[in-house]
Amino acid sequence: MNKTLGTTLLISGTMIGAGMLAMPLTSAGIGFLFTIILLIALWVFLTYSALLFVEAYQTIESDAGIGSLTAQYFGRMGRVVSTTVLMVFLYALLSAYVTGGGNIFASFLPDTDLGISKEAISAIVFTLVFGFFIVKGTKSVDLVNRLLFFTMLGALVLVLLVMSPEITFDNLGAMPIDNALLISATPVFFTAFGFHGSIPSLNNYLNGNYKALRFAIIVGSMTTLICYILWQLSTHGVLGQHLFLEMLRKDPTLNGLINACYELTGSEILSGVVKTFSVLALITSFLGVALGLFECIDDLLRGAFNLNVGRSSLGVLTFLPPILFALFFPKGFILALSYAGQMFAFYAVVLPAVLVYKVRQQHPNLPYRVWGGNAVLIISIIFGMLISIIPSLIQAGILPEVVG
Structure with missing residues (x-):
């Protein structure tokens, strides 16, 4: 049960990244x-796809990575494709987190005359400090993640308490200014539920x-969903839609959101707590992604x-390329994330659906089987492929742009 709790928190901590704070802008x-x-x-969709991995992992040793799993059903080419996609995805995410961590922690360092920027020094120190827990082992990652996760939740509760008195139902009742924005925003929120790269290491x-992995995925992802909903409730309830859009024109960043909240609440505590939450969210996401990449390379x-x-x-x-x-x-924070997003739809949706299709042919009587037959697998593959082409439609001007 102790490991199950730790796995649940690792799943939730990986998803609740610093990008959550910018969600209301999107x-x-x-x-x-x-x-x-x-x-x-x-x-619902991404929890379903994660549970497909659980079904597939019943058929192989617990210490097997995604490459070994796909090789069992699709041979050497399956290993090459799945490992390449996962490594590009995780390296891109880890590069984004190392860059973001360097930028955040650089503000605490004095300027130097060493011929290297303080952002570079900060990125190296950030990686060495938290990379140590990855090298030491999953148990150490579990322990430090628990401390950071509960501190992060405390910071989130403080933010919600400060903002909640300003919530109005009129603001919550705002309707879309353009229905097409629902489609454009889908990839942004899609990646917000991404923890699938860590599943092999968590299964090990x-x-x-x-049963424990299934429980951890459902409860961990549900915890994340609740946090997302509460955050959206607070920000949408405090900031009216017209104020939101005006803020986007002036400063479409997290700082713009923080400043707007400060103007409405007059709380300096809010600004400090939100920045603290950003740091903790970045670290917990870094730990989850780095652990998945470490095990993938192994x-x-x-x-x-x-x-x-x-x-x-x-x-x-694991850490030299991101450094x-x-x-x-x-x-390059946004540059790295853009590459990660392109890989995620294939790895998190298409791959598990194709794997489970083969698994069910060869192992029809497994103890655990995800709800739905082949029709649901095909629908999920189509949906995942459609999401992956939305950014191209936005770039082509067919769909409106969103912030995020």
């Missing part, structure tokens, strides 16, 4: 009601206990090359 033109409908629909941590070396590499060497392979990215692209 949904400004949609309105509270339709934002909640969109969040719930995507939560739970020793292949599919599985690749053991399964494809029959190499047993030490944890320190795995740590270098180099942060050094050469110090402002």
Whole structure:
């Protein structure tokens, strides 16, 4: 039960990233009601796709990574495709978090004359400090994540308490200014429920206990959904839609949101707590993503090359590329996230659906089977592919742009 709780918090902590705070900017033109409908629909969809991984992992050893799982059903090419997609996805996310962490912690450092920027120093220190827990093992990640997660929830509660007296039902009743924004915002909220890259390492941590993993996924993702809804309730309820859109024109960033909330509430505490929450959310997401990448590289070396590499060497392979990215692209937070988003739809939706289709053909009597037959698998694949092309439609001018 202790490991199950830790896994649940790791799942939730991976999803509740700093991007959660900017969610209201993305949904400004949609309105509270339709934002909640969109969040719930995507939560159901991505929880379903995560549970497909649970079904598939019943058929292989608990310490197997995604490459070994796909190789079992699709051969060497399956390993190559799935591992490549997952590694690009996780490396892009980790690069974004290292860059973001460097930018945040740089504000606490004095300027230097060492020929290296304080953002670079901060990114390196940030990675070394929190990367240490990854190299040490999943148990250490679990322990530090619990401390950070509950502190982060406390910060969120404080934010909600400060903002809640200013909520009005008129603001919550705002309707979409453009119905097409519901489609445009879907990819942004879609990635907000992304923890799927960590599932192999969490399955290993739970020793292949599919019941515990299923519980952790459902409860962890539901905890995240509740946090998202409460945050949207507070921000949409405090900031009217017209004020939202005016704020976007002036400063379409997290700082703009914080400043607008401060103007309405007059609370300096709010600004400090939101920044604290941002730091904690960034770290918990970093831990979850780094753990998934670490285990993915280990599985690749053991399964494809029959190499047993030490944890320190795995740590270098895991963290050196993101550090180099942060050094050469110090402002590359959004650039890295854009590449991550393109990979996520395939890995989190298409891959588990195709895997489970093969699993059910070869293992028709598994103890646990996700609800729905092949028709639901096909629908999920189509839906995932449609979401993946929305950014291209936005760039082509067919769909309106959103912030986020």
